[in-house]
Amino acid sequence: MKTSIATVSISGEFSEKLAAIAAAGFDGIEIFENDFLAFDGSPREVAKMAADVGLEITLYQPFRDFEGLPEPQRQRAFDRAERKFDVMAELGTDLMLVCSSVSPVSLGGIDRAADDFRELGERAAKRNIRIGYEALAWGRHVSDHRDAWEIVRRADHPNIGLIVDSFHTLARKIDPNTIRSIPKDKIFFVQLADAPAIDMDLLYWSRHYRNMPGEGDLQVAEFMRAVTATGYDGYISLEIFNDQFRGGSPRAIADDGHRSLIWLMDKVRRDEPALPVNLPPMPAPVGVEGVAFIEFAADEAGAASIGKLLSSMGFVEAGRHVSKDVVLWRQGDINILINTERSGFAHSSFLVHGTSVYAIALKVEDARATVERARALGVEPFEQPVGAGELTIPAIRGVGGSVIYFLDSSDDLGQVWDIDFKRVEGDKPGAGLTTVDHIGQTMEQGEMLSWLLFYTSIFRTRKTPMVDVIDPAGVVRSQVIESEDGAFRLTLNGAENRRTLAGRFISESFGSSVQHVAFATSDIFATARALKEAGFAPLEISPNYYDDVEARFGLEPELADLLRAENILYDRDDKGEFFQLYAPTWGDGLIFEIIERRDNYSGYGGPNAPFRIAAQKRHLRPKGMPTR
Ligand SMILES: O=C(O)c1ccc(O)c(O)c1
């Protein structure tokens, strides 16, 4: 597979863009004309800069408003094209993208346009240049790749071909399978972009909201299957106009782009095995069966404080690491590790972030295959030395530089608690907590798409549409990633400012991390009683909330009273009911929550978020002090 990306997709100065694109592993770049015009070097210098970092210039674009013009505009358009041919010769690229005209003076007519392209083909041939015609979704007369193809077909010139762009086809809901019957040698180039499903003006959507394949909601894999079915094996090139990416880190955006193309082509060959895909083999997306453990890095004081909270929630100290200062707290199938080592990765993480979650472990179908797949997608593996006889647990780097370990039921990894830990006899009955229902990771809003792609490209998961959570100080965007059976659930929460609970957490703990851990119980009221006996004081919810919930859902007064008495939040969807009990926030905003899902309730209590966030913020703020 040959990969390329339009320079417009990446932020930064021209040289920064090139460095990031080359480092991410791309083979080529499309020169987007404005990037070139803004650059103060000659076309030859651009060519040399690209060659120096090993990038081919795959395309020069866009040449606009060419076809269907009356005279004298028509002649001027040809003159303009010749000028661009001169630039292309110096750049050392032979392919020009002409996008369908939006000019109000352009005339319709397939044959008129075909005649214009035949003449342009003649001129281009003299310069060894090829022309690719692309239908813009908002083109004046041509807005569909099928019409563009008909024009190319009638132009009937070897130097005139078609360029297809997934955005223009999919945004207009044109069946991508119509591409399958186009001869591969007439497809000169393929551009790829995804986009979130938002109902808006096509041009505005295209110029501001495109994102990497897999990050949006368009059927880019189906589009690429159709292209691959033609036998096309030329460049696949990302052309991503996105406001957030323009302000993002060049390297991070380029890396995501390259990852998205590997993910895409791997999906193409899995969805349609008969298609020829030139990509080294890699393990299939991995199924996640749950959270195996959550590990904190802490100092003694942090460990004592978290331990006290865990103890009040019914956890017992169940084990100690054979060689490291790591304590295992357990309840049901939930394992929480507190690591107070004075060296190694956990300690470095503690020094930067304070007491916080530095690692999570996921139960997967095959731990080693997971790392292999992640590696193929350009993710950094994580390794550090272990003691003699101890397990090397396969791991990768995740959100905020954290670690994700993988366990499975293989001979050694399935025995981790017996091999790496000495058992300590716990003596408490617990409070009925059974599993980790979900984990919430908090990050800057600009990072969300990147981590969404990370998780959904490695694992077999689905995503639900992004929702807005209202914090009294701003909006937090929330994206759910979950396994089909709900055994693994993760939320990505993107803070837009530092005054939200999420934003404050990132700034106070110096980076993105796990902010939220939800434990499941099968009887929230029994759990609430047991917790009270263990000395647990729940987050206090405003009484006004209960009056509203009672009326909104038509609850029996007895149930409403019970909720009110125990500070339990309530929600319902078309499948079932949901109960939430929060611990007061810990430290800079770490959240422990206990939930009960009844009858396949599938949400996360979103409607309750503003009320519990307000309560959490009241709790964070010392009495009489203004919000920090
Ligand atoms: O928005 C545009 O004008 C534009 C230009 C060139 C392209 O390839 C494209 O997809 C869009």
Ligand SMILES: [Mg+2]
């Ligand atoms: Mg395009």
